[in-house]
Amino acid sequence: MKLDAHIPDGPIDEKWDRARFEMKLVNPANKRKFRVIVVGSGLAGASAAASLAELGYAVDCFCFQDSPRRAHSIAAQGGINAAKNYQNDGDSVYRLFYDTVKGGDFRAREANVYRLAQLSVNIIDQCVAQGVPFARDYGGLLDNRSFGGAQVSRTFYARGQTGQQLLLGAYQALSRQIHAGRVTMHTRSEMLDVVVVDGRTRGIITRDLITGKIERHAGDVVLLATGGYSNVFYLSTNAKGCNVTSTVRAWRRGAGFANPCFTQIHPTGIPPHGDHSSKTTLMSESLRNDGRVWVPRNSGDARKPDQIPEAERDYYLERIYPSFGNLVPRDVASRAAKRMCDDGFGVGPSGRGVYLDFGNAIQRLGKDAVAAKYGNLFHMYSKITGSNPYATPMVIYPAPHYTMGGLWVDYDLMSTIPGLFVLGEANFSDHGANRLGASALMQGLADGYFIAPYTVGDYLARVGKSNVTTDHGDFERVEGQVRDRIDGLLSIKGSRSPDSFHQALGRIMWDKCGMARNRDGLHEAIEQIRALKDEFQQNLRVPGSGTDLNQSLEKAGRVQDFLEFAHLMCTDALTREESCGGHFREEYRTPEGEALRRDDDFCHASVWEWQGDNTTPKLHKEALAFEHVHLATRSYK
Amino acid sequence: MNLTLHVWRQKGPHDKGGFETHRMSDVSPDMSFLEMIDVLNETLIAAGKEPIAFDHDCREGICGMCSMVINGRPHGPEKGTTTCQLHMRKFRDGDEITIEPWRAKAFPVLKDLCVDRGAFDRIIQAGGYVSVNTGSVQDANCLPVSKVAADAAFDAATCIGCGACVAACPNGAAMLFVAAKISHLAHLPQGQPERHLRVTAMVEQMDHEAFGHCTNHFECGEACPKDISVENIALLNADYAKGALWAARPKQLSGDG
C-alpha cells in the first residue's frame, strides 16, 4: 500500500486553486454517461449526490433508512462553523484553520484543514440560498454564537436543530435531482461490499432490506459517505443504525483505515439509566456557554444540589482551566469529568455524573432568554430523565459521540483503492485526534458540495469509463461471498441475540478503549474481543429468514463488522504510545495528569492495511508536517 | 410495572395481520417506550420467535423514523412527543397498551409496525425545494430576513416527516405535512420565485398519491409531535388558490425539475 496524499504545491492558501486549475474536466456532453454511486444520504452523501447530478452525472444514491432525510446528520444540534467574521471579532480563514489544527492536537493534514476553512464560507452561502432557516438577529442578518472552545463567534445555528435544517436543505437539493431523473434513490438498501476489478472500484453489492434481494450495482466511481462508528461502544449519541459495515468491508478490499483509535467522547451526554438503556442522548455543547459544571467539594455528599451551598461546590473546569473555564475542548472536559468521578466526587444514581447548572444563567438572563436559546434541549432532557433543568441542575456524563478515524483519503478524498472516494465522518481527514464542536457539519458539506464534485470529475476525466458490467465474474464472486456471509449468520442457530453481543462488545470497548486506555487493558480487550467473536460464530441466534425484512439479520451483520473493527481499534490504540486529543494513554501523561503527546515518534497518521482473517493488519504511516501551525502543547489553562 | 401489550403482527404487505398479546413484568419507568419493545424483542428471540419489526433510528425525536399508534394515538398519549421520546413513566402499573402501525392507505404496511412512507418523499421531489445549484450563490448576508419571518419559517421547517398527521386524520390526508414545507419556504425570500409553481406541484403530487382530502378535522395538529400549527394549512390553501390561478395562465417559465 502506497500512501501519497497528493498535496498540491504552492503556498497553503493557493493550493486548492492550483489543484482545481490542474484538474481535468469532463466534457459536459459526456457527464451523463458516467455512473456515480453514492452510499449515504447524510450531509456528505446528499450534498455530493445532488451536486454531482446538477453537473450532469448519472447518480445512484443509497441509504438504509426509509428516506434519505433520516440520515444521522439530522440529529446534529449545536451548529456549523464558518470563517465569515460577520461578528467582526477577529475571525479569518487562517484562524479557523489554526484552531482546527490545534484543536485536533496536531494529527491532521494542514493542507486539507486549510481548504476546509476556505470552503466554510461558501457552505453558509449555499445553505442560505436553499432556504435553511438559520438564526437571525433583529436586523435580519445571520446570528452567530461561540462554540466549544472557540474564542470567536463563528458558529451558525438553527436553534438546537442545525443538523436537521442543513440536512433538509441537502435532502431538498437531492429531491430536486431525483425528480429531474438524474439521481436514482435506493432507500432501505444496505451496502454490503465493494467490487474491485483490476485495481479499480467498479461498484457495490447491496441488500434490499424489505425483500432481502441481493443486488449488484456497477459504477464508474463509488463514494462512501456512511458516517462514523461510535456505535462500536454500543451506547453512544449516534442513531441506532449507525455502523462501520461499509468502511470495514472496503478495508477488507484494500482501503487503508486511518487512526481507528481516534474517537471522541463528548462531555455532555445524559448518563444511561440502567441495563436497558439503548443509547445516550447528547445535550449540545452549546449548553456550556451558559451552564456551569460542578461537583460537590466533599466526596460522597448526598445532599440535593440546591442544598449544597456555593462554598461547597467545586466548579472544577473554572478552577483548573481559568482562561477557558467551562468552554475547554471536548477531550479536556470529558477527561476532567471522568477524573472527578473516579476520585469519588460524581453525582447521580450511579455516581458517574457531574452537574451542569443553569442557576446563574437564569438569574442573569431570565428564564425566558434561557428557554429561547436552549428550550428544546431542556425539553428533551426533562422528557428523558423526568427532571426539570430550569429548577435542578442537569446531571451529565461523557458519551461516545464522533469518530475522527476513518478510511484514509488523499487530498482529493480518494482512498487507497482507485475510484473509491470517502466523504464526511467516514473518512479520517480533517479533525486529527480531536474534533472541535460545529466542525463535522462543515466538513461533511465541504466534502459533498465543494470538493468531491471537482475531484471525482478529475478522476473520471483521467481514467475514463469503466467497462466492467454486473455480469463480470468478480461481481458474481463478491455477491457469492455476501450471500455466504448472510447464510452463515442465519445458520448458526445458537441462543444469543445480536444485541446482546453488541452490548457485551460495547462494555469491553468503553472500559478498555474508551476515555482512557492502557497497555494491559488493551491487551485484555483484544483477548475478550477474540473470545466474544468466537462465541458469536457459535452461539448467535438470528430468527427469521434472509428473504424479507429481518432487523435481527441487519443487526447481526453490523455487529459482526463491529467485532472485527473493535480488534483493529484496540490494536491501533496499543501502538499509539502517546496521548493526543481523544486518545488518552494512561502511561503517557504530564505530572499534572494532562495528555502527553510524543511528536518525535507519533507525528503521523497510522494507516492499517488488511492482511486476511486472523492475521495482524499491516501498519503504514503518513508523516504529518506542520509548517504553519507550530507543534505546541495545547494548554487551556 | 406490569403491562399487557396487544401488538399488531403482520408478516408482509399481503398478509392480513392481527394482534398478539404479550405480558411484560418489571418494566422500569425510566425506560423509553422503544426500550420496552427492545426488552420484549429479546424475550421473543430467546423463545425462538421473530421479534417485532419496527422503525426507529435516532431515538431522539428528530429523524422521524419511529411510528407507532399507541392506544389509538399516533406516537401515544403524550402531546408533542415522538414514540421514541415517550417514557414508561407516562403509564401505570397494570395498563393494557395496544400498539399498531400507522394506518393510512398511502402508507402500506411492510411488516408488523413498519410502513412505506415513500409518498412523502415523492411530494417533496415534486417541488419542495428552492431551485438553486451548488455554487453561484451570493453572500449569505446579502439577503436579510426579518427575525419574525425567519422564526416562522423555522417553526414550519421543524416537521420531521413522520406521518403521524396522516395516521391521525380520519381521511388519511397529508395536508399538515405539505403545509409545513410550503410554509417554511413561503416565509422566506428565497422561496418566492417558485412559490406558486411549488404549491401547485406538491398538491398535485399529493392528490396523485393515496392520501384522502382534508375536511378540517385538525386531528393532525393534535397528533403532531413537533406541534406544527394547523394555521399552516390556511396558508397552503390560500397559496394553492393563487397558484391555481397562476397555473391557468400561459406558461412562461420552464421549471428545471
Ligand SMILES: Cc1cc2nc3c(=O)[nH]c(=O)nc-3n(C[C@H](O)[C@H](O)[C@H](O)COP(=O)(O)OP(=O)(O)OC[C@H]3O[C@@H](n4cnc5c(N)ncnc54)[C@H](O)[C@@H]3O)c2cc1C
Ligand atoms: C447527537 C449529535 C449531535 C451532533 N451535533 C453536531 C454539531 O452541532 N455540529 C457538528 O458539526 N457536528 C455535530 N455532530 C456530528 C455530525 O452530525 C456528524 O459527524 C455528521 O452529520 C456526519 O455526516 P455524514 O454525512 O458523514 O454521515 P451520516 O449523516 O451519519 O450519514 C450516513 C449515511 O450513510 C448511510 N449508510 C450508512 N451505512 C450504510 C450502508 N452500509 N449501506 C447503505 N447506506 C449506509 C445512512 O443511511 C446515512 O444516509 C453531531 C453528532 C451527533 C451524534
Ligand code: SF4
Ligand atoms: S406535520 Fe407533524 S405529524 Fe406531520 S409529518 Fe410533520 S412532524 Fe410528523
Ligand code: FES
Ligand atoms: S427514532 Fe428518530 S424520531 Fe423517533
